[in-house]
Amino acid sequence: MTLPTGTAADPDDLAAGADEHILGRGLRNIGDMIRLKPKPFAVGAAGAMINTGMTLLLSYIVGWVVAGIAVPAYENGEVALGTVLLGAAALLGTSIIRFSSMCARRIGAGVMQFGVQAEWRRRITRRYLALPVSWHQKHPTGTLLSNANADVEAATRPLAPLPFACGTLFMVVVAMIAFFAIDWAIALVALGMFPALFALNAVFATKMAPRAKRAQELRAEVSAVGHESFDGALVVKAMGREAAETERFSASAGELRDAMIGVGRLRAAFEPAIAGLPEIAVLVALLVGLARFEAGAINLEQLVTVSFMFSVLAFPVRAIGWVLGDLPGSVVGRARVDHVLAATGDMAYGDKQLPATTAPATLEFDAVAYAYPDGHEALREVTFTVAPGTTVALVGATGSGKSTLAHLAARLIDPGRGTVRLDGTDLRDLDHASLARSTALVQQIPFIFDDTVRANIALDRPGLSGAGDESDDRLWDALVAAGAEKFVLNLDDGLDTEVGERGTSLSGGQRQRLTLARALAGSPRLLVLDDATSAVDPKVESQILSGLKDSSEAASVLVVAYRRATIALADEVVFLEGGRITARGPHTELLRTHPPYADLVTAYERAEAEREFDGEFDRELAAADTDHEEGAA
Numbered sequence: 163m164t165l166p167t168g169t170a171a172d173p174d175d176l177a178a179g180a181d182e183h184i185l186g187r188g189l190r191n192i193g194d195m196i197r198l199k200p201k202p203f204a205v206g207a208a209g210a211m212i213n214t215g216m217t218l219l220l221s222y223i224v225g226w227v228v229a230g231i232a233v234p235a236y237e238n239g240e241v242a243l244g245t246v247l248l249g250a251a252a253l254l255g256t257s258i259i260r261f262s263s264m265c266a267r268r269i270g271a272g273v274m275q276f277g278v279q280a281e282w283r284r285r286i287t288r289r290y291l292a293l294p295v296s297w298h299q300k301h302p303t304g305t306l307l308s309n310a311n312a313d314v315e316a317a318t319r320p321l322a323p324l325p326f327a328c329g330t331l332f333m334v335v336v337a338m339i340a341f342f343a344i345d346w347a348i349a350l351v352a353l354g355m356f357p358a359l360f361a362l363n364a365v366f367a368t369k370m371a372p373r374a375k376r377a378q379e380l381r382a383e384v385s386a387v388g389h390e391s392f393d394g395a396l397v398v399k400a401m402g403r404e405a406a407e408t409e410r411f412s413a414s415a416g417e418l419r420d421a422m423i424g425v426g427r428l429r430a431a432f433e434p435a436i437a438g439l440p441e442i443a444v445l446v447a448l449l450v451g452l453a454r455f456e457a458g459a460i461n462l463e464q465l466v467t468v469s470f471m472f473s474v475l476a477f478p479v480r481a482i483g484w485v486l487g488d489l490p491g492s493v494v495g496r497a498r499v500d501h502v503l504a505a506t507g508d509m510a511y512g513d514k515q516l517p518a519t520t521a522p523a524t525l526e527f528d529a530v531a532y533a534y535p536d537g538h539e540a541l542r543e544v545t546f547t548v549a550p551g552t553t554v555a556l557v558g559a560t561g562s563g564k565s566t567l568a569h570l571a572a573r574l575i576d577p578g579r580g581t582v583r584l585d586g587t588d589l590r591d592l593d594h595a596s597l598a599r600s601t602a603l604v605q606q607i608p609f610i611f612d613d614t615v616r617a618n619i620a621l622d623r624p625g626l627s628g629a630g631d632e633s634d635d636r637l638w639d640a641l642v643a644a645g646a647e648k649f650v651l652n653l654d655d656g657l658d659t660e661v662g663e664r665g666t667s668l669s670g671g672q673r674q675r676l677t678l679a680r681a682l683a684g685s686p687r688l689l690v691l692d693d694a695t696s697a698v699d700p701k702v703e704s705q706i707l708s709g710l711k712d713s714s715e716a717a718s719v720l721v722v723a724y725r726r727a728t729i730a731l732a733d734e735v736v737f738l739e740g741g742r743i744t745a746r747g748p749h750t751e752l753l754r755t756h757p758p759y760a761d762l763v764t765a766y767e768r769a770e771a772e773r774e775f776d777g778e779f780d781r782e783l784a785a786a787d788t789d790h791e792e793g794a795a
């Protein structure tokens with residue numbers, strides 16, 4: 163089912179003078195949501211109509227009970243028991259139907275509202291996941307959370323009172339017919355109330371639209387600021403920035419508070435008028451009814467019926483006001499939701515499949531250039547090949563384009579010019595699942611889900627997530643290859659250990675090894691390691707990489723490397739300077755022939771030696787401290 167895009171719009175439309183369409187756009191939004199969940203709407207609306215029908219019937223029953231039972235009893239001093247019982251049964255019966263239909267109305271409204279919310283959240287999530295990295299780089303996570311929560315909720319808010327309002331509309335139509343059948347003067351009072359009510363709501367909606375838009379924007383802003391602060395809580399604490407962050411959050415929250423107070427003020431100005439109008443109409447109708455009764459135009463039963471009908475109408479008519487009152491916010495929320503759903507990326511996938519083999523793949527970069535959206539050209543004329551089963555090390559100074567190249571190899575981004583091919587097929591022509599099965603990218607900053615070790619490695623992939631020994635064997639093989647089996651064995655529950663949000667219960671090196679195991683478990687044909695083992699001990703890193711090279715299922719490997727021992731393991735080194743390949747060849751040859759390469763690798767080596775020396779020094783210091791403390795004890 164495709165989402166109706168009747169109200170799809172840039173949220174900025176609202177600020178650009180489109181406020182006059184707010185009622186129309188709001189009603190179209192409601193129409194879209196009804197089409198999305200027609201059954202619960204039908205249940206809710208049917209419940210509401212039965213409820214209002216019963217309420218109207220009650221007006222007639224009350225009129226009949228007063229005129230046919232109460233007045234004769236008062237005048238004659240007696241009344242037939244059968245008539246009393248009939249009156250009681252009629253009142254009880256209509257009340258039972260009213261209450262059950264009220265349940266149906268509420269259940270229908272709830273199922274519809276939360277059903278639409280769930281559907282839109284699913285679509286937003288699917289869209290987020292389909293959009294390219296470049297889109298995500300421009301949209302803060304907090305804003306995306308706000309799209310999926312506050313905006314979806316605002317867009318669907320009118321659904322809660324919608325069935326009630328539909329029932330009320332039905333009630334109004336029937337009541338108008340009844341009023342005209344009873345007396346034209348009373349009918350005119352009712353007729354006058356509705357245009358006034360709608361006019362008042364139209365003015366309210368127009369005034370509310372820009373305020374509601376601002377409030378939704380600020381909600382997203384507060385969410386973005388909050389998300390960033392909480393995400394970077396450790397940095398904030400370590401740098402002593404708590405006060406500054408609190409100030410930043412307070413400023414955003416204060417703006418949202420002011421905007422919401424503005425919304426509240428407008429509601430406060432209009433809602434009493436919207437709610438009071440039907441009450442005034444009841445009063446006028448009673449006065450007109452009394453005058454008409456005294457003039458002999460209507461009898462007592464008709465007067466009681468009409469008065470009761472007006473009084474029971476006064477409250478439900480407010481439901482129409484609730485729906486109309488929620489329309490401006492819903493239009494804003496819907497526009498923001500549609501803005502995400504309509505976002506297009508340049509990452510369409512093709513339908514070509516790679517051969518179903520586990521043999522290592524060939525990766526080719528052919529005259530590839532890439533510029534970031536801000537115009538910065540990160541790569542130029544990059545041409546090289548990773549032959550099947552070989553390891554190519556990407557070496558270059560900071561900012562030379564290594565990560566950009568790794569992202570191109572895994573098709574997180576597409577080249578501006580040139581082509582990246584896997585087994586001779588342009589990555590853009592490949593089916594998404596086929597590409598994901600063949601290539602695995604492991605990044606420097608590992609992402610660990612708040613789940614077990616097993617779930618983090620298996621990721622629900624077929625052959626890995628089953629309960630059997632075979633799945634476990636594959637997981638353990640991957641853990642061994644990633645040098646992670648010892649620490650996982652030492653965890654309290656082994657594979658079933660919960661590792662906490664982002665793997666907080668693990669060290670940086672352990673997290674890196676788990677993400678490497680995750681990549682290896684899928685038996686990729688091309689492995690792209692973007693400084694993926696930087697937090698792992700250098701000796702262990704060398705063991706892991708030489709193990710990968712020697713494994714019987716060796717994949718082709720493209721590795722962003724900094725350590726001399728790692729670089730030396732590669733069959734070929736690709737040296738990047740300022741986004742261009744300035745040298746290629748075996749490590750030993752480049753050391754001899756390309757001085758900038760030799761300088762960089764020597765600098766890496768020196769830095770590594772210093773780190774190791776510092777580490778050893780720290781260890782010795784700690785040991786000396788312990789000796790000292792033990793001696794003192």
Ligand SMILES: Nc1ncnc2c1ncn2[C@@H]1O[C@H](COP(=O)(O)OP(=O)(O)OP(=O)(O)O)[C@@H](O)[C@H]1O
Binds near residue numbers: 299536559565566
């Ligand atoms: N999202 C982005 N928008 C704009 N420019 C970017 C973006 N990401 C990276 N760059 C720029 O592109 C260039 C290459 O970046 P890249 O991350 O590929 O370098 P790198 O060699 O991996 O660096 P490092 O070794 O520090 O990780 C750098 O100048 C960087 O500033």
